[in-house]
Amino acid sequence: MAFGILTKNKQIILYGALLALLLLLLKWLEWHFVIVDHAFEVYASAIAIIFTALGVWLALKLVKPKVHTVVIEKPVFADAAFCVNEAELNKLRISSRELEVLQLMAQGLSNQEIAERLFVSLNTIKTHSSNLFIKMEVERRTQAVEKAKRLGLIP
Amino acid sequence: MAFGILTKNKQIILYGALLALLLLLLKWLEWHFVIVDHAFEVYASAIAIIFTALGVWLALKLVKPKVHTVVIEKPVFADAAFCVNEAELNKLRISSRELEVLQLMAQGLSNQEIAERLFVSLNTIKTHSSNLFIKMEVERRTQAVEKAKRLGLIP
DNA sequence: TTTAAAATCACCCTAAAGTATGACCGTTAA
């Protein structure tokens, strides 16, 4: 808890410490130059320089950089920026392997070809596709592909 | 010419004048508080405050405004109104009835459903789809649909 | 560590898809 406060107000504490250091420096200058001729002028100059620097630093630090927003209307073709509809995928509880099969289905591959492509047996692909159809509430692969494209599951 | 120099160094002259004014103010403060207790501290504080302000002002005035240009690409949907690729249709010699079957295929309908939709027999649809596959040089309906979409035969 | 889900595979069976061939009819252009 104590550390939390420390880290949270780290900047404020740091600035406070710096200010204290500055005052100490001024005091040292005061002592050092008190017996010297024109000590006052030197001291005033030191204050002026230091605080000018402080002002500059403060300004640079605190002023927000002006953000100039330029809006460029870029014609984007609807299918150019396809992004998977993750929400729908999770909603339908479609696994990554099932999605792979679905993508290959959409390319027109047969179950046998998909099996060869994924280095698994034909039966495995049949199981995947069956589960896919149940999850997507369709009866045929063509329906699955059509629905998948409509829902943004595949490009 | 003289005016040219004046206008050119206007800012520097202005700042110099302001600085002189500031020094005058300080001198006045010096005179005013010289007989007062803690005059030195008051004077130093005044210097600190004024020069801090000067520093801030200087920084704000002289530092180039950082124009952080943010480019936002606004997607403008060039919702490419689908238009049938007549050329490809003619090239592949696909008849109107075959195109109808192809469109219904793309919607995920089975041959039986297509037959019912078009009020013809299942065998007729089988013939149409077979001819379609030959003309399109594919083996399966899923391939036909994929290729048809790619060629712009169907939306 | 236990549990649940994912991934894998097999077997059996039915339904659908696809191939091949042949036939009939109407339209249309040479």
Next chain:
DNA sequence: TTAACGGTCATACTTTAGGGTGATTTTAAA
């Protein structure tokens, strides 16, 4: 008129897809 084509339909057959069930293994989460 006839050849070509599109559309229709049928039969027979092969291949692929899909449903149902059960099992094992791996992986990830509780």
